[in-house]
Amino acid sequence: MQFKPRFAGYDAKTRNSFAQQAMMKTFGAEIVDLKPGHCVITAPIKPGVTQQHGFAHAALTFAIGDTAAGYAALSMMDEKAEVLTVEMKINLYAPAKGDLLIATGKVVKPGRRLIIVSAEVAARNNDQTRPIAVLQGTMIPVE
Amino acid sequence: MQFKPRFAGYDAKTRNSFAQQAMMKTFGAEIVDLKPGHCVITAPIKPGVTQQHGFAHAALTFAIGDTAAGYAALSMMDEKAEVLTVEMKINLYAPAKGDLLIATGKVVKPGRRLIIVSAEVAARNNDQTRPIAVLQGTMIPVE
Amino acid sequence: MQFKPRFAGYDAKTRNSFAQQAMMKTFGAEIVDLKPGHCVITAPIKPGVTQQHGFAHAALTFAIGDTAAGYAALSMMDEKAEVLTVEMKINLYAPAKGDLLIATGKVVKPGRRLIIVSAEVAARNNDQTRPIAVLQGTMIPVE
Amino acid sequence: MQFKPRFAGYDAKTRNSFAQQAMMKTFGAEIVDLKPGHCVITAPIKPGVTQQHGFAHAALTFAIGDTAAGYAALSMMDEKAEVLTVEMKINLYAPAKGDLLIATGKVVKPGRRLIIVSAEVAARNNDQTRPIAVLQGTMIPVE
Numbered sequence: 001m002q003f004k005p006r007f008a009g010y011d012a013k014t015r016n017s018f019a020q021q022a023m024m025k026t027f028g029a030e031i032v033d034l035k036p037g038h039c040v041i042t043a044p045i046k047p048g049v050t051q052q053h054g055f056a057h058a059a060l061t062f063a064i065g066d067t068a069a070g071y072a073a074l075s076m077m078d079e080k081a082e083v084l085t086v087e088m089k090i091n092l093y094a095p096a097k098g099d100l101l102i103a104t105g106k107v108v109k110p111g112r113r114l115i116i117v118s119a120e121v122a123a124r125n126n127d128q129t130r131p132i133a134v135l136q137g138t139m140i141p142v143e
Numbered sequence: 144m145q146f147k148p149r150f151a152g153y154d155a156k157t158r159n160s161f162a163q164q165a166m167m168k169t170f171g172a173e174i175v176d177l178k179p180g181h182c183v184i185t186a187p188i189k190p191g192v193t194q195q196h197g198f199a200h201a202a203l204t205f206a207i208g209d210t211a212a213g214y215a216a217l218s219m220m221d222e223k224a225e226v227l228t229v230e231m232k233i234n235l236y237a238p239a240k241g242d243l244l245i246a247t248g249k250v251v252k253p254g255r256r257l258i259i260v261s262a263e264v265a266a267r268n269n270d271q272t273r274p275i276a277v278l279q280g281t282m283i284p285v286e
Numbered sequence: 287m288q289f290k291p292r293f294a295g296y297d298a299k300t301r302n303s304f305a306q307q308a309m310m311k312t313f314g315a316e317i318v319d320l321k322p323g324h325c326v327i328t329a330p331i332k333p334g335v336t337q338q339h340g341f342a343h344a345a346l347t348f349a350i351g352d353t354a355a356g357y358a359a360l361s362m363m364d365e366k367a368e369v370l371t372v373e374m375k376i377n378l379y380a381p382a383k384g385d386l387l388i389a390t391g392k393v394v395k396p397g398r399r400l401i402i403v404s405a406e407v408a409a410r411n412n413d414q415t416r417p418i419a420v421l422q423g424t425m426i427p428v429e
Numbered sequence: 430m431q432f433k434p435r436f437a438g439y440d441a442k443t444r445n446s447f448a449q450q451a452m453m454k455t456f457g458a459e460i461v462d463l464k465p466g467h468c469v470i471t472a473p474i475k476p477g478v479t480q481q482h483g484f485a486h487a488a489l490t491f492a493i494g495d496t497a498a499g500y501a502a503l504s505m506m507d508e509k510a511e512v513l514t515v516e517m518k519i520n521l522y523a524p525a526k527g528d529l530l531i532a533t534g535k536v537v538k539p540g541r542r543l544i545i546v547s548a549e550v551a552a553r554n555n556d557q558t559r560p561i562a563v564l565q566g567t568m569i570p571v572e
Binding site: 049053 | 164196200201206235
Binding site for chain 4: 303304306307308309311312333334335336337338339343344345346348349352353368370371372373374375376377378379
C-alpha cells in the first residue's frame with residue numbers, strides 16, 4: 001500500500017522525536033529508512049542488552065519493533081501530534097542471535113483516531129539475516 | 144490461586160538466571176519478591192531509559208513486565224528447564240511517570256507444554272503508585 | 287476496583303443493545319449479571335457451536351468473552367455512545383468441554399478515548415466450572 | 430514464502446476436519462483455497478450473525494480468521510496431528526459491512542512445537558472488497 005504523509009515535515013519531526021528518546025540512545029538504535037507509513041530501525045546486539053543465553057533480550061526486539069511501528073504511524077498524523085503506543089503484541093519465534101537487530105515497521109490501516117501497525121524484526125548473524133519476531137498493535141495521536 | 148513449585152531450588156535458580164541477564168543490569172532491575180507462580184521486579188526510571196516526553200520508555204515497562212511473568216512461570220518448570228517468551232501482549236494505559244516501575248508477574252495457568260502468564264506494571268511517583276500497563280502472554284520451557 | 291457508571295440508564299441501554307445482536311440470539315447467549323465495569327454472559331454449548339472434537343468452538347469463547355468485556359466497558363461511556371472492540375487478544379488454555387460457557391468481563395482502566403478491558407471464560411461440565419480462557423483488549427466509544 | 434506440506438494427504442485431512450466443525454456449518458463457512466501454509470475461508474453475512482448495527486459480529490470475523498490461520502498451520506503438521514489455537518490477537522479496523530467475509534490465513538513461521546500464523550479478513554460489499562481486520566497468533570499440534 002502507498003501512503004501519503006499528513007504533514008510534509010514528518011521526516012524532520014520524526015528524527016527529532018527519535019533523537020529525544022534516551023532509551024534509543026542507550027540502545028545505539030538508528031533510523032535507517034523512513035517513508036510515509038514505513039520506518040526501519042536498527043540496534044546493535046552489544047554486551048549490555050543480552051538475556052541469560054547471550055542473545056538479544058526480548059525487550060530490545062520489542063523496543064525497536066514498537067518504535068519502528070510508531071514512527072511509521074507518525075507520518076500519518078497531523079503536524080502537532082505525537083505518537084503513543086496503546087497496545088502491542090509480539091510473537092518471538094527465533095533466537096535474537098547475531099550482531100544487529102533490524103525492525104521494519106509499517107502502517108496496516110491509518111485512521112484519524114487509531115492507526116493499526118505491524119512490524120517484523122530480523123537478526124543479522126554474520127552474512128545471514130533472518131526474521132525473529134512479528135508485532136501487531138495500535139498507535140494513537142496525542143497532542 | 145496457590146501454586147506449588149515443580150523444583151525445590153527454583154528460588155536460587157531464578158536469581159542466578161536473572162543475574163545473567165545483562166539487560167536487567169543495564170536497567171538496574173531487581174527481583175523484590177519471588178514465590179511459586181509469582182514474581183515482582185522493579186526498575187528505576189533513570190535518565191537513559193526515557194522516551195521523548197521524559198517518561199519511562201514502553202520498552203522498560205515491557206522488559207520488566209515480561210521478565211516478572213517469565214520468572215513467575217519458571218517456578219512451575221522442571222529443574223533443567225529455562226523459560227522463553229513465546230508471545231506477549233501489552234496494553235499501556237497511563238504514562239510511566241515517576242522514579243520507579245514495579246512489575247508483578249503471575250501464572251494464570253501452568254501446563255507442561257505452555258504456561259499462560261499475566262503481569263501488571265505500576266509507576267511510583269512520589270508517594271503514589273498507580274498501574275500503567277497490563278500484559279498477557281505465553282511462556283514455554285526450553286532445555 | 288469500584289466503578290461509577292457514566293450514565294444512569296446504562297442497564298436498560300446495555301440490555302437493549304444486547305437484544306439487537308442477532309449473533310447472541312443465534313448462540314442463545316444471556317446477560318446474567320451487569321454492574322458498572324462488570325458484565326457476565328453465558329452461552330450453552332449446543333450442537334451447532336462445536337469444533338471438530340465436539341467441544342465449544344473458540345469463536346464461541348471469543349464471542350461471549352469479547353461481548354462481556356464490551357458491555358462492562360459500555361457502562362463507563364456516555365449516554366449516546368455505543369461500544370466497539372478495537373482489538374482483543376485471547377489465550378485459550380483448556381478445552382471448552384461441558385454444557386455452558388460463562389464469560390466475566392471487566393474494566394481494567396476506563397478512559398475517555400479508550401477503555402482497557404479483560405475477561406475470563408469458564409466452562410461448566412456437570413458440577414464443575416473451570417476457567418478455559420482469558421482475554422485482554424481495548425474498547426472505544428462510537429456515536 | 431513457499432511451504433512444503435509435512436504430510437501429503439493434508440488437503441483431504443483438512444477438509445475432513447473442517448466438515449466436522451458444526452460451528453462452520455452454522456456460519457455457512459467454506460474453504461475456498463488451500464495450499465501448504467495458506468488457507469482461505471469465506472462466510473456469508475446473513476441475518477443470524479450480525480451485531481447491534483447490522484454488520485457482521487466480531488465473533489464471525491474472529492471465527493473465520495482463526496480457522497483459516499489454523500488450517501494454514503495444519504498443513505505444516507504431521508499426519509496424526511490436529512491443530513489447536515493457543516492464542517490469537519485480532520485488530521478490527523473497519524465495519525464488517527456487506528454480504529461476505531473472506532479470511533486469508535497464512536503461516537508466518539512453522540515450527541515443531543509451535544506455528545506462528547497470521548490472517549487478514551476482508552468484507553465484500555457489492556463490488557468492493559476491503560480489509561477489515563488482521564489477526565496474529567500461535568497454533569500447536571495435538572494428537
